[in-house]
Amino acid sequence: MSLPDSFERLTVLFRKLPGVGAKTARRMAFFVLQQPVSYAEELAACLSGLKDRIFTCSRCGNITDREPCAVCSDLLRDRSTLCVVETVEDLISIEQAGVYSGLYHVLGGRVSPLDGEDLDEECLAGLVRRIGEDRIREVIIATNPRIEGDLTFHAIVDRLGETDVSVSRLAYGLPVGGSIEFADRTTLLASLESRVTVKRKE
The missing domain is CATH 3.40.1360.10 (Dna Topoisomerase Vi A Subunit; Chain: A, domain 2)
Incomplete structure (x- = not known):
């Protein structure tokens, strides 16, 4: 069965996620398809801005959207x-x-x-x-x-x-x-x- 190209492309992208197989990727694509348009738009906006807004803290290497990160700037x-x-x-x-x-x-x-x-x-x-x-x-x-x-x-x-x-x-x-009897x-x-x-x- 031939599915729309945009749907197949989304499934392929989901399959690239760690631990996601073909069936799970297809279920995820169907889930997105069944949601309101606002959900897909928010998801797309979040993904497109991810690389722009999130970077690595120059002090510790943590991911952050501000410099320094929340951990490094916490005086407590x-x-x-x-x-x-x-x-x-x-x-x-x-x-x-x-x-x-x-x-x-x-x-x-x-x-x-x-x-x-x-x-x-x-x-x-x-x-x-x-x-x-x-x-x-x-x-x-x-x-x-x-x-x-x-x-x-x-x-x-x-x-x-x-x-x-x-x-x-x-x-x-x-x-x-745990149990000692099962430990290697x-x-x-x-x-x-x-x-x-x-x-x-x-």
């Missing part, structure tokens, strides 16, 4: 702690959890030799500059718990060797509510290595 945040994340998505996840109140530094990449990826030198230089200029006392490296995250972590630690700052990394291992070897090893001392021998 702990300005002595800097959390280094791989992507803006990671930053948003931590923010939505409401468990951290310091500043951020978005790497915008990772170290992945198999994919030919490496950290941007200017981003690392910016991190070192921020530590000095903002008088950061602790850098929390929040890279993902996988091989690429480990390589990225070590690359950052090596670069921060020239700075006088405390460096920590997020602990990882058994998830809250890597998770159990990470849990043991990240264990917390609750009482020391006197």
Whole structure:
């Protein structure tokens, strides 16, 4: 069955979104088609202005529509702690959890030799500059718990060797509510290595 070209084009564009297959893309296109014209106009205006109004914060790398971003300009945040994340998505996840109140530094990449990826030198230089200029006392490296995250972590630690700052990394291992019997070897090893001392021998 042949569908209108404009409908097919919209379906193709939706299929380019992460995690969207052919059927889901078609359902999304039908949804837009069934909405009032005002919905399609607002959606089109929002998409067309997205690139014009949203840019990267020059200080931390977060997405923003003002300079500096809302996080960097919030004077109530702990300005002595800097959390280094791989992507803006990671930053948003931590923010939505409401468990951290310091500043951020978005790497915008990772170290992945198999994919030919490496950290941007200017981003690392910016991190070192921020530590000095903002008088950061602790850098929390929040890279993902996988091989690429480990390589990225070590690359950052090596670069921060020239700075006088405390460096920590997020602990990882058994998830809250999980069961030991279902954990794989890597998770159990990470849990043991990240264990917390609750009482020391006197």
